[in-house]
Amino acid sequence: xxxxxxxxxxxxxxxxxxxxxxxxxxxxxxxxxxxxxxxxxxxxxxxxxxxxxxxxxxxxxxxx
Amino acid sequence: xxxxxxxxxxxxxxxxxxxxxxxxxxxxxxxxxxxxxxxxxxxxxxxxxxxxxxxxxxxxxxxxxxxxxxxxxxxxxxxxxxxxxxxxxxxxxxxxxxxxxxxxxxxxxxxxxxxxxxxxxxxxxxxxxxxxxxxxxxxxxxxxxxxxxxxxxxxxxxxxxxxxxxxxxxxxxxxxxxxxxxxxxxxxxxxxxxxxxxxxxxxxxxxxxxxxxxxxxxxxxxxxxxxxxxxxxxxxxx
Numbered sequence: 001x002x003x004x005x006x007x008x009x010x011x012x013x014x015x016x017x018x019x020x021x022x023x024x025x026x027x028x029x030x031x032x033x034x035x036x037x038x039x040x041x042x043x044x045x046x047x048x049x050x051x052x053x054x055x056x057x058x059x060x061x062x063x064x
Numbered sequence: 065x066x067x068x069x070x071x072x073x074x075x076x077x078x079x080x081x082x083x084x085x086x087x088x089x090x091x092x093x094x095x096x097x098x099x100x101x102x103x104x105x106x107x108x109x110x111x112x113x114x115x116x117x118x119x120x121x122x123x124x125x126x127x128x129x130x131x132x133x134x135x136x137x138x139x140x141x142x143x144x145x146x147x148x149x150x151x152x153x154x155x156x157x158x159x160x161x162x163x164x165x166x167x168x169x170x171x172x173x174x175x176x177x178x179x180x181x182x183x184x185x186x187x188x189x190x191x192x193x194x195x196x197x198x199x200x201x202x203x204x205x206x207x208x209x210x211x212x213x214x215x216x217x218x219x220x221x222x223x224x225x226x227x228x229x230x231x232x233x234x235x236x237x238x239x240x241x242x243x244x245x246x247x248x249x250x251x252x253x254x255x256x257x258x259x260x261x262x263x264x265x266x267x268x269x270x271x272x273x274x275x276x277x278x279x280x281x282x283x284x285x286x287x288x289x290x291x292x293x294x295x296x297x298x299x300x301x302x
Contacts, residue, residue: 023126024126024127024145024147025125025126026125026126026134026142026145027142027145028142028143028144028145029141029142029143030141030142031140031141032134032136032140032141032142033124033125034140035116035120035124036180036185036189036205036209037090037114037115037116037121038097038114038115038182038185038212039097039112039113039114039179040091040097040100040101040104040113040114040115041097041101042097042182042212043181043182044180044181044182045114045179045180045181045182045184045185045212046088046112046114046178046179046180047178047180047185048088048136048140049140050178050180051086051088051136051178052138052140053138053172054084054085054086054138054171054172055083055084055085055086055135055136055137055138055164055165055169056085056086056088056135057085057086057087057133057134057135057136057161058087058088058089058090058133058134058135058136059069059073059087059088059089059090059131059132059133059150060089060090060092060121060127060130060131060132060133060134060150061066061067061069061070061089061090061092061130061131062066062091062092062093062100062130062131062269062272062273063066063067063091063093063095063099063100063102063103063276063283063284064093064272064273064276064287
């Protein structure tokens with residue numbers, strides 16, 4: 001299994017696939033689990049449930 | 065490279081923001097808001113943007129990679145999930161989101177504010193954790209709020225308490241790393257991240273985060289994909 005890891009990561013670096021044995025915890029058609037995250041300006045927080053009544057696209061990224 | 069998508073999503077937002085629609089961008093940068101903010105500012109982003117340093121969201125939603133897209137409807141129901149490779153420059157992804165937006169939707173009455181003061185979120189998390197002291201998830205959420213409120217020493221102790229009970233909690237280890245980073249203890253932060261990575265070797269987010277902390281020159285200002293390929297080869301040999 002460990003020998004496989006560089007290959008899996010290599011594939012992901014190219015933007016290909018997800019690792020083996022990975023379990024998704026959410027499903028389309030089910031409620032989005034609520035969470036709180038701090039804003040990038042470091043002054044406030046956002047809570048997903050506060051967006052209720054609006055349609056929201058959560059875009060999940062990283063600087064690296 | 066997720067960050068290159070930001071200006072593209074900004075254009076999409078400007079096209080659709082009158083359609084009862086918001087974008088909430090969340091960066092998974094363990095190093096903190098500052099490193100992510102550089103890129104949202106450069107892209108002229110006006111939609112709400114946040115950071116999930118200790119990766120509570122990754123734990124809650126279960127994803128080992130970025131970039132991801134989740135569409136949530138007016139009732140809070142997930143209507144679209146794409147984990148990995150979600151891309152504003154991919155016509156299929158954009159079409160999927162636009163199809164969801166083509167359904168009629170009425171703007172809620174004005175006055176709804178998404179932003180809450182940091183200190184209030186801390187109080188809520190603290191009350192929840194103290195009400196149910198054995199609940200480790202609540203304790204970690206509280207510890208994450210402590211980090212945001214710059215109470216890093218206190219946060220470090222809370223993450224450690226979780227680890228004393230469950231030494232295999234990757235979320236607590238990443239959380240511990242965020243408090244160490246803020247306290248200026250980079251070596252200890254990296255040790256905690258490496259421990260998390262060993263426990264969850266398929267987690268590409270933690271893996272790449274370690275790279276970015278160890279070798280910032282390969283990621284900022286420009287990402288060096290050749291370095292990453294070399295690094296993978298070296299790691300494969302070990």
